[in-house]
Amino acid sequence: MAKVAFIGLGVMGYPMAGHLVKAGHTVTVWNRSADKADKWVAQHKGQKAATPKEAATGAELVMACVGNDDDLRSVTYGDTGLLAGLAKGAIFVDHTTASADVAREIGEKAKANGQGFIDAPVSGGQAGAENGQLTIMCGGDAATYDKVHPVIQAYAKMQNLMGPTGSGQLTKMMNQICIAGLVQGLAEALAFGRASGLDLTKAVEVISKGAAGSWQMDNRHKTMIEGKFDYGFAVDWMRKDLSICLAEARRNGASLPVAALVDQFYAEVQQMGGNRWDTSSLIARLEATKTAKKF
Incomplete structure (x- = not known):
């Protein structure tokens, strides 16, 4: 069992920190909004800290799950940042979806301080976090990873x-590139089936058992058909992730034509007021386009 700090109690971090308590670890949390930290402590009987530094002080492991590169730097650096409280030999595990550049930057800072660092973004959405069934992709040295692996297991189905x-x-980034293409393909297929007069539920039941099957199809087709978009990762966050993918592609020379196109489709969803809709809302754009063509 480990003494752990968790920084950031959003829709992902809140349940992830809870799973650490259930696994028997001693957990101290910090969140920008103190009310949410109070709620977490009342529910899980852990402790809360006034600053990231205070949370990290005395911890063997510090986990963070915040919004973006700037958010990550704000909780990591400075007099109240987590690195200031993290002891030599302790490890920082960052679950934020951020750039590879900021991961390398923080890794170097931690190394200079005698601290370990693992960049460990997650996939599986809010449901995966709540059910402790996340997929976790880690970067760092093997010796450090071996130390954190058993603790991360509290909320991972694959790491x-x-x-x-x-x-x-x-x-x-590879994960998000795949999702962008899959969701757009599913949105187009459903819109096509509806325009053709097919029973969409029956159609998906059949095609989902063949080569077209995917997690997105299994978990999102019903809500897409119903036009309900409150069940997953928000469009604003997906655009943030795709911007990271596209920036990295410009650096490494990879071609991402589909990801770039879908990113623009999500921009149109934002213009429709869908900033907080989940990523499956690409179908709403297609339906709006179809309606506009009638007039």
């Missing part, structure tokens, strides 16, 4: 070390 620092973030 692996992908390579040196930054490799976890690069793998998460």
